[in-house]
Amino acid sequence: MTAPAHPVESRPARLITDGLEPKNWIIAVTLLMGWHAQRLVGVGWGLEAALFSGVIPILLIKAGERRGHWGDRHVRRRQDRLVVIPLIMASVICGMALMLVGHAPSEMVALVAAMLAALVVILAVTVFWKVSVHTAVSSGAIAMLVIAYGPWMLVLYPLVAVVGWSRVELKDHTLAQVLVGTVLGAAVAVATFLALR
Numbered sequence: 001m002t003a004p005a006h007p008v009e010s011r012p013a014r015l016i017t018d019g020l021e022p023k024n025w026i027i028a029v030t031l032l033m034g035w036h037a038q039r040l041v042g043v044g045w046g047l048e049a050a051l052f053s054g055v056i057p058i059l060l061i062k063a064g065e066r067r068g069h070w071g072d073r074h075v076r077r078r079q080d081r082l083v084v085i086p087l088i089m090a091s092v093i094c095g096m097a098l099m100l101v102g103h104a105p106s107e108m109v110a111l112v113a114a115m116l117a118a119l120v121v122i123l124a125v126t127v128f129w130k131v132s133v134h135t136a137v138s139s140g141a142i143a144m145l146v147i148a149y150g151p152w153m154l155v156l157y158p159l160v161a162v163v164g165w166s167r168v169e170l171k172d173h174t175l176a177q178v179l180v181g182t183v184l185g186a187a188v189a190v191a192t193f194l195a196l197r
Helices: 011-019 022-066 078-101 106-126 133-149 151-156 158-169 175-196
Strands: none
Touching: 011 158, 022 078, 022 106, 022 133, 078 106, 106 133, 106 175, 133 151, 133 158, 133 175, 151 158, 158 175
């Protein structure tokens, strides 16, 4: 009697999950918001924000992955996220401190503060439940771009649904975890961003 075959992973879902991962959304939103805030000078601050909010966190995650602390860069196990999220928060706080010292545009500080606030909420939920960071970040990023650039940016929102589909299809999240991530990401980002910009 042969053992049952393992289900084949959906290649489109994997490409979407990897291509539209949080780091890529963070880099895009920090650069776009930087341009909106202060054109080329703002893009410089966007690069700084991208470094501390996207690049350094993914390097920390990959270093932990190489050492066997967690399985992959998406940190699938909820318990591992309780370690990873505070590491990311520390990097974001360092980046925001440099922005405050360097008198970055208030819109950029508000953006990074919104990302930090979302991390705090995600961490609190992660203590007892695994919420989707992919949909939280993508939803929050688009919501802040809508505030900055106008309602036409809503054309990007179907990408959040595509990201959510990929997470469910790969069995990394349930539909509920994806939906809660979508709502939390946008709600916390918008509230924080509007309060501080």
